[in-house]
Amino acid sequence: AQSVTQLDSQVPVFEEAPVELRCNYSSSVSVYLFWYVQYPNQGLQLLLKYLSGSTLVKGINGFEAEFNKSQTSFHLRKPSVHISDTAEYFCAVRNSGNTPLVFGKGTRLSVIA
Amino acid sequence: ETGVTQSPTHLIKTRGQQVTLRCSSQSGHNTVSWYQQALGQGPQFIFQYYREEENGRGNFPPRFSGLQFPNYSSELNVNALELDDSALYLCASSAGLAGVQETQYFGPGTRLLVL
Numbered sequence: 001a002q003s004v005t006q007l008d009s010q011v012p013v014f015e016e017a018p019v020e021l022r023c024n025y026s027s028s029v030s031v032y033l034f035w036y037v038q039y040p041n042q043g044l045q046l047l048l049k050y051l052s053g054s055t056l057v058k059g060i061n062g063f064e065a066e067f068n069k070s071q072t073s074f075h076l077r078k079p080s081v082h083i084s085d086t087a088e089y090f091c092a093v094r095n096s097g098n099t100p101l102v103f104g105k106g107t108r109l110s111v112i113a
Numbered sequence: 114e115t116g117v118t119q120s121p122t123h124l125i126k127t128r129g130q131q132v133t134l135r136c137s138s139q140s141g142h143n144t145v146s147w148y149q150q151a152l153g154q155g156p157q158f159i160f161q162y163y164r165e166e167e168n169g170r171g172n173f174p175p176r177f178s179g180l181q182f183p184n185y186s187s188e189l190n191v192n193a194l195e196l197d198d199s200a201l202y203l204c205a206s207s208a209g210l211a212g213v214q215e216t217q218y219f220g221p222g223t224r225l226l227v228l
Binding site: 042046 | 146148156158171203205217219221
């Protein structure tokens with residue numbers, strides 16, 4: 001069965017500093033990868049997704065992620081964070097075919113002024 | 114375009130009771146999935162409905178059941194509530210089934226507290 005590991009449960013970072021949130025998934029022939037953000041007391045909002053093609057994916061709010069098949073990773077990056085980026089970030093993966101999304105446990109990003 | 118909506122936003126029940134949560138899909142979406150998100154955890158897949166039929170189920174007992182209506186809105190029913198059922202319940206809608214472009218869009222969730 002597919003699994004997702006988010007290596008950091010909490011990441012504190014100063015405002016305007018760069019950040020990387022790490023995500024690894026169990027190997028599979030064909031996967032689709034997603035990052036979602038959850039602000040306090042809200043549902044999940046799609047940040048970006050990788051379905052095929054270029055391994056560097058750009059999303060909303062200045063975030064990007066790189067799909068690395070050999071390392072089975074899909075790390076999320078932002079070159080300069082804002083206070084408003086403080087939230088919980090979830091990496092999710094699904095295999096091809098009718099399979100459900102499998103989520104990681106989340107990484108809490110705290111941006112410090 | 115209307116996004117995914119869920120009702121109620123919050124709910125308090127006692128052990129043994131039954132609860133019904135509701136979800137309206139995003140316009141044009143015919144597939145709905147339900148997830149349970151316990152405190153401090155990622156969402157876990159409960160089941161999926163496509164054109165009014167269950168089409169995939171996660172590791173949840175039969176007391177978790179659902180319905181999808183002709184307008185693609187959906188209900189999640191939980192019988193014989195247990196304390197561990199306390200969680201945020203998320204509904205997600207998507208267009209089509211198993212298509213490579215399928216992306217799930219989430220509602221704001223219903224927070225259920227079982228006392």
